[in-house]
Amino acid sequence: MAHGKRFRQQFQKVQRDHVYPPVEAINLIKETASASFDETVEVHVRLGVNVRHAEEQLRGTLALPHGLGKDVRVAVFAQGDKARDAEAAGADIVGADDLAKEIEEGRDDFDVVIATPDMMPTVGRLGRVLGPSGKMPNPKVGTVTDDVEKAVTESKAGKVEYRTDRQAIVHLAIGKAPFDARQLLDNYASVMEEIPRAKPASAKGRYILSVSVSTTMGPGISVDPSKATERDIFPDAAEAEAEPAAA
Numbered sequence: 001m002a003h004g005k006r007f008r009q010q011f012q013k014v015q016r017d018h019v020y021p022p023v024e025a026i027n028l029i030k031e032t033a034s035a036s037f038d039e040t041v042e043v044h045v046r047l048g049v050n051v052r053h054a055e056e057q058l059r060g061t062l063a064l065p066h067g068l069g070k071d072v073r074v075a076v077f078a079q080g081d082k083a084r085d086a087e088a089a090g091a092d093i094v095g096a097d098d099l100a101k102e103i104e105e106g107r108d109d110f111d112v113v114i115a116t117p118d119m120m121p122t123v124g125r126l127g128r129v130l131g132p133s134g135k136m137p138n139p140k141v142g143t144v145t146d147d148v149e150k151a152v153t154e155s156k157a158g159k160v161e162y163r164t165d166r167q168a169i170v171h172l173a174i175g176k177a178p179f180d181a182r183q184l185l186d187n188y189a190s191v192m193e194e195i196p197r198a199k200p201a202s203a204k205g206r207y208i209l210s211v212s213v214s215t216t217m218g219p220g221i222s223v224d225p226s227k228a229t230e231r232d233i234f235p236d237a238a239e240a241e242a243e244p245a246a247a
Contacts, residue, residue, distance in 0.1 A: 061160065117145075
């Protein structure tokens with residue numbers, strides 16, 4: 001694949017055979033983000049799991065401390081009091097059969113879909129539309145729930161869904177390039193805390209094989225996968241906490 005001049009210039013700043021500590025990787029990410037728009041910062045974690053086995057597939061949600069830096073549009077399938085709860089919580093779109101028809105006809109101006117359990121027969125027929133884009137409501141990640149108020153509030157605050165793809169890689173956005181480095185590192189730390197927590201019991205051998213970060217239009221940067229705890233990611237803070245207070 002041919003890349004433009006801007007990409008090649010940024011690519012030259014990255015040492016391809018070097019695995020960067022998280023702090024250095026994030027600082028380099030900010031340096032290589034040079035597009036005319038606010039690029040999304042992404043983390044990609046390759047895992048040593050066999051996704052052909054259902055019990056080794058990862059799927060869940062986590063709340064990023066600093067959100068994603070964008071307005072998350074939430075669509076909710078609900079009726080009656082639940083619909084009113086969703087609207088009160090800030091849902092952008094609320095409907096039932098009428099909303100399903102609009103989606104079938106091509107409506108796609110939302111990032112997250114939430115549904116109450118009684119609406120799933122209606123939502124189920126949208127699987128071929130919502131499934132490929134990763135927007136199909138699922139009780140495992142809290143998007144099929146009677147507590148729509150909580151689900152909408154969490155989604156608006158930056159709760160994101162993750163899953164392994166066919167290559168056993170988890171892809172997650174962790175913010176925007178204009179975020180300060182500490183915000184990006186905090187979000188990165190949350191991801192690296194969540195992935196080990198979600199390790200399938202049946203997974204054997206080395207679990208996190210590699211980690212990289214990139215921006216929407218920038219080159220990938222390899223990150224040291226062994227530095228996955230907050231103490232490893234923020235070594236200066238850990239050392240400061242360990243120092244005894246001055247007398």
